[in-house]
Structure formats: C-alpha cells, structure tokens
Amino acid sequence: MAEPASTELETTTKPPVIYRCKKCRRIVASEENIVSHQHGKGESSFKWKKRSGNPWEKEKQPVDCTSLFVEPMKWMEAVQEGHVEEKLLCMGCNARLGYFNWAGMQCSCGAWVNPAFQLHKSRLDECYM
Numbered sequence: 001m002a003e004p005a006s007t008e009l010e011t012t013t014k015p016p017v018i019y020r021c022k023k024c025r026r027i028v029a030s031e032e033n034i035v036s037h038q039h040g041k042g043e044s045s046f047k048w049k050k051r052s053g054n055p056w057e058k059e060k061q062p063v064d065c066t067s068l069f070v071e072p073m074k075w076m077e078a079v080q081e082g083h084v085e086e087k088l089l090c091m092g093c094n095a096r097l098g099y100f101n102w103a104g105m106q107c108s109c110g111a112w113v114n115p116a117f118q119l120h121k122s123r124l125d126e127c128y129m
C-alpha cells in the first residue's frame with residue numbers, strides 16, 4: 001500500500017524551528033503551527049522550463065514568501081473575539097505581527113491561503129531549538 005509520492009515531501013531531518021516576536025521575544029509559533037501552502041502557480045515547472053537563459057547565470061531564487069501562515073492560536077485575541085479579519089498583535093508587547101482573514105489572503109509568492117493567519121517574517125525571530 002504505497003502512498004503516491006509527493007514532490008514536496010523531502011524527508012530530511014531539520015531542527016525544529018520556533019518563531020518569536022522580535023520585540024519581546026515571546027514565542028508566537030512553532031514549526032508545527034505552520035500551515036504550508038503551495039507556492040505560486042507552477043513554480044516547480046518553472047525550474048524545468050526556464051533553462052534557456054545564460055548558463056552562467058545563477059539560479060534564480062524561488063519567489064520568497066515574506067510571511068508565514070499558521071493555524072489560529074490562543075494568543076490571537078482578535079480571533080478569539082470572533083473577528084473575520086483583523087490585525088494580529090503580539091500578546092506580550094502589542095507589536096503588529098501580521099493579519100488574519102478567514103476568507104483567505106494572498107502570500108507574496110502568489111499563492112492563496114484560506115483561511116489565512118499571516119505572520120510577517122520580518123517581525124519574527126526564527127530560532128532553532
């Protein structure tokens with residue numbers, strides 16, 4: 001009973017990552033809270049097709065997601081209060097960490113995430129445990 005191999009599943013052992021508020025260092029999410037999404041349309045096929053350029057040209061970086069998406073969490077007070085969309089403020093220092101919208105939002109890579117609980121990477125510190 002073999003499962004169909006997903007191209008995404010590269011089972012390498014990575015150290016677990018946690019995300020802290022950059023200002024007050026409160027932990028706002030850990031790796032297991034992250035909701036992954038497929039990067040903008042056909043990005044992987046891109047890699048194969050865009051071979052015509054200068055071979056010396058460095059491989060173009062894939063479109064980077066400037067934010068990460070997580071599942072709704074306890075510290076998101078606006079979520080608990082029943083808002084449909086609202087800013088996500090750090091519970092520790094009230095810094096704006098992101099935004100959420102139950103109807104979905106678009107990531108910087110072009111992918112739609114639905115529902116979306118978006119945290120700006122620039123507001124977070126990524127730490128390895």
Ligand SMILES: [Zn+2]
Pocket residue numbers: 037038039040064065066107108109110111
């Ligand atoms: Zn993205």
Ligand SMILES: [Zn+2]
Pocket residue numbers: 021022023024025026090091092093094095
């Ligand atoms: Zn904070």
